[in-house]
Amino acid sequence: MNNILVTGGAGFIGSNLTLELQARFPEARIVVVDDFRSGDFRNLRGFRGDFVTADVSRLDWSAQFRDLVFDAIFHEASITDTTVHDQALQSHDNIEGFRRLLRFAEPHQTPVVYASSAATYGICSGIQTEDQPAAPANVYAFSKVQLDNLAREQARRFPTWRIVGLRYFNVYGPLETHKGAAASMIYQLYRQMKSGKRPRVFRGGEQKRDFVYVKDVVALTLHALTASKRSGIFNCGSGHAFSFNEVIEALNRALGTRLEPEYFENPYSFYQPHTEADMQRVRSELEFTPRFTPATGIADYVALLERPSN
Ligand SMILES: NC(=O)c1ccc[n+]([C@@H]2O[C@H](COP(=O)([O-])OP(=O)(O)OC[C@H]3O[C@@H](n4cnc5c(N)ncnc54)[C@H](O)[C@@H]3O)[C@@H](O)[C@H]2O)c1
CATH class of the missing domain: 3.90.25.10 (UDP-galactose 4-epimerase, domain 1)
Incomplete structure (x- = not known):
């Protein structure tokens, strides 16, 4: 891979992912987009790539990247504080950010792996399987359900484009x-x-x-990019x-x-x-x-x- 984009790369999972990508692909150009609303620059100690400080839901993606074509996009940016109950803010920033990203990725059908969440299953007990109906209990979870819906819709329209959602657990x-x-x-x-x-x-x-260890989360996020033959939504837990x-x-x-x-x-x-x-x-x-x-x-x-x- 020559050109890789990571959104939310200053955050917990995004920085682990960015640093692992840098270790695996030392020659690649890695671009992180993050607006630091919950991330921290200290997480990216040793990062040698490019950093765009921007809100993914307001960024003009085409103007920012012009003719740069990415080989892969990993989307981790999201309001992650589930106690943020401002419904318009959570849904605008999380959903519109993903919509803009998909619009940007569409012309070249750039493979996308994005962070969904086990929160989409809602308050339930027992084993959670990917086919069970969504039951979001808060607006954060609702926004993640919308990401899954958008991904499914794009996958239906473009059957050869790979968009993989991972429902991270704890x-x-x-x-x-x-x-x-x-x-x-x-x-x-x-x-x-x-x-x-x-x-x-x-x-x-x-x-x-x-409880799933971030090393496994990063491993599956990277693995999903190449292992998935087609679009899909998968759990990402320890099991x-x-x-x-x-x-x-x-x-x-x-x-x-x-x-x-x-x-x-x-x-x-x-x-x-x-x-x-x-x-x-x-x-x-x-x-x-x-x-x-x-x-x-x-x-x-x-x-x-x-x-x-x-
Ligand atoms: N940590 C978990 O247990 C868990 C569980 C399920 C899902 N997830 C998902 O995994 C992803 C990463 O979560 P995390 O735990 O690393 O959280 P985090 O808060 O550490 O990271 C999120 C990053 O995204 C950035 N960000 C948020 N909104 C943005 C926007 N609109 N534009 C640009 N940057 C923005 C933040 O500044 C931060 O750096 C998120 O999508 C989250 O919903 C995490």
Whole structure:
């Protein structure tokens, strides 16, 4: 690949992806588009490519890039704070950004891999499969459903153009600290335990999440570009449901501590009891299996966080 575009490249997943692309394709021209609304330049330490500071939903893509034809586009830019309830803002910036990107990619049918979300499944329990109906519980999830709808519509109009959506589950790993309160629960609990405090979780601690390590997310995002024969929407999880109590156990093991959870009342009237990605379609159609379970991913992550440079 000679020319690669990454939107949202200053963010958590986008920066991991950008730096991995740079390592795999050292000669390629990599362009990041990000407006820093939730990203941080520190995530791109060592980046040698070009950076366009712009809002993807307002950018004039053709004027910006003129006759530059990309070999691949990875779309990670999105308002990611699910507590932003301004419906017009979430849907405008997330949906129109993707619409403009697709319009730009259409003439050359540039392959696109974009970030969808497990949030599209809504509040449900058990294993989530790609065919189950969307049930967005907030406007963030609604915007991701619209991305999936737009991608399906373009795929129907242009059967040879590959547009691949990945429904990321609960991603954790290096370069997420800039997200603050929106960083993964694994990182929040690590921070509490590291400072000697008991890790605080909702009463019982048995709610389960499919925690997926960012190294697997980046691997599947890159793999999907070449492995997919046609457009499609796929889950991107570890395929394991891990409870908050199990996360605390794994963190205690990795840190060499024995801190007991401190339970507190769940203030929400509804709360997702269980998420778990069905990874069957990814295994059979994309021939990809995640390398990390939540336990091995947490061990790897804590080892990185505990390095003296951190
Ligand atoms: N982290 C997760 O657990 C998770 C789960 C499901 C889906 N996702 C999706 O993965 C993608 C990356 O998320 P992340 O966790 O890295 O979040 P992040 O907030 O760290 O990264 C998002 C990046 O996009 C940029 N951005 C946002 N809106 C923009 C716009 N209109 N124009 C230009 N730049 C813009 C931000 O500045 C930021 O750098 C997002 O699309 C998110 O919805 C993440």
